[in-house]
Amino acid sequence: MKLELINVGVDYNHQAFLRGINLRVEHRSRISLVGPSGSGKSTLLRVIAGIERPAIGKVLIDEIDVTTTPPHLRRVGMVFQDNQLFPHLSVGDNVGYSLRITRRADRTEVIREMLDLVGLSGYERRDVNALSGGEQKRIAVARALAANPSILLLDEPLTGLDEALHDRLLTDLIALFERRGTTVVHVTHDVAEAKRLSSRVIDIAELVS
């Protein structure tokens, strides 16, 4: 899937926050946006997901204008910085959330496949609130991938993990995205992480006109 942002501008509290953002992400490619906190990286991901609506400009997915399309119709998956796992659902039900909405018959198999993919086989019945930080992150990735999104957005996915876990999870994610050919837009303040994960690393300051 190809993603394009054309002259996108975002307002915050009725004042111009981001202006003149132009970005093109090719099918099956991975790009990382880097910049300090408050630079608007996460906001841009929320615009792509449809959670925030830009004040000006257009968002195109596969040449189709989705600027005003609500998030549930975009097929854009997102891994949130703080995971946002549903605390009232088990691991299996979190991963299978999107499949339950679409009433997929092969739900159990897909959940199992996704848990295998992130290295947490057999975790279906576990309580998400009792998982470690790294396990929760893996579940968040599995949940997003189970929806089979055309584009996956990663919002500071490895922030707050210790160094060893950060490295291991990053290696696993890269292998996973390679294998599945996932189109990824990743934001982080960690340039080294960005360079390892993506073929293109862009400083958000360069995007803002």
Add this chain to the structure above:
Amino acid sequence: MEFGVQVTTYSPYARVARFTWLPAGALFIAFFVVPLIVLMLQGITMSDITRVFGGAIRSDVWWFTTWQALASTAATLAVAMPATWVIARHDFPGRRAFVALLTLPFLLPTVVVGVAFLTILPSSLHYTALAVVVAHAYFNVAVFVRVVGPVWAGVPQALLHAAQTLGATPNIAFRTVTVPLIRRALLSALGITFLFCFTSYGVVRILGGPQLATVETEIYLRAVGLGDIGMAVALSILQMVVLVAVAIAFTRLAGSRRYSFGNSTPAPKPSGRVGVIAAMYAALFALPLVVVFFRSFNVNGTTSWSGWRQVFTGEFGAAVLQSLEYAVVAAAITIVIGFGVAHTVVQRNVRLLESTTAATLTISSVTLGLALIVTFDTPPFDLRSSWLITPIAHALVALPIVIRTITPVVASIPVGLSHAAATLGASPLRSWLGVQWPLARPAVLAASAMSFAVSIGEFGATSFLTRRSSETMPVAIDRLLGRPGDLNQLGAYAMASILIVVCIAAVVLLDDRRTGDMQ
């Protein structure tokens, strides 16, 4: 070898707190536990029970009580959810005032709510089940706003965004994420509303008229109207059994699982559109109150202040003064003993005390009134003619609310402050007067106002305990409405207006920012 080291944090009040709950305990045992035991042991005979089941009670009493409670709960849910959503998920100018306005009806005396709806509903709806259900919904929206609102506000918006990026429409996200997360609070609110409607007395007395009887009105009719105390007691006990069973069922259903989201929830977003919805609700909620005030000086299109004159100078003035007197005494009792309980709960960590005193909420005020007159009717404990029995009953009804208002504030006063005061040479009393009391004062003021409002509007127990010579305002309103004549009507509405003003003052004090948690 290890040596155990026990560290005891200095607290200047720990020893005193061992005893400060005693006045509450004495009051609770003497005027709640003992009367209930006496009610059960003395008042009831097997023949009364067989009469209840044997057709002595109109069979439609239980049926009407149950279905009107179910219908009222459903109506409350329907009216309350949009308002709760507006409050929990949005910010707009006047939001705090809006919350206060929606809370107000719950504090209003049931008699006033009844009177208000008599005024605004067309006469074809007077004395109908529909009128009772509508008034109950108006009355209980506050339960949802206060119980469900804070929990709903705590559901992180990001969680709903996550659901939407996974393909959920806003409706599906609400059903699959929001509802399960607020389920516990929702079931609590439903349970509380059902119990309040099941035991509704004032609203049914005023709006149901003589045709519609609930168990509560039937207890009163049997005890006072027909002098059939045995049957009244049998009904009270059966009702208690039903109430406890329903309370247990709802608690079981709600489960114990709570979700904590820390501080991840951003402040609600401002929205102009919900401001319009809020304005509509505000108008609907204020209307009955405005109309009551209007009717206090307007009868059949002509203006007359004779009702207000009577309230301040004439016949009805006695009821106003009597109510004020009882309310002051009840507030004084609840504050002194409530503060004592709060101290014990906080200093000695005795949570059980809080739940024990909350037991008064599980029985209806009509049952409490009946238990008190059955118990204290023989010398040397003949208190029926004592003026103290009514404010004591009011204090028992208000006590759980007062304790719940004061305790969190006392608990939030950092223990380090009394340590600091002690190191500066302050005695425990000096430190209490200089540190603890000033910090707790706003909460005590709010609790006094609440207690005052509860006492001045209490109707169920009071209708058993007062006599013609010591009538309170709600009892006088009920009596005056049943009598012909414009002056009686104007007087009833003027007194209802006074009760509304008292409740507004209580809500304003309760919502004072300073009564919030200090930490």
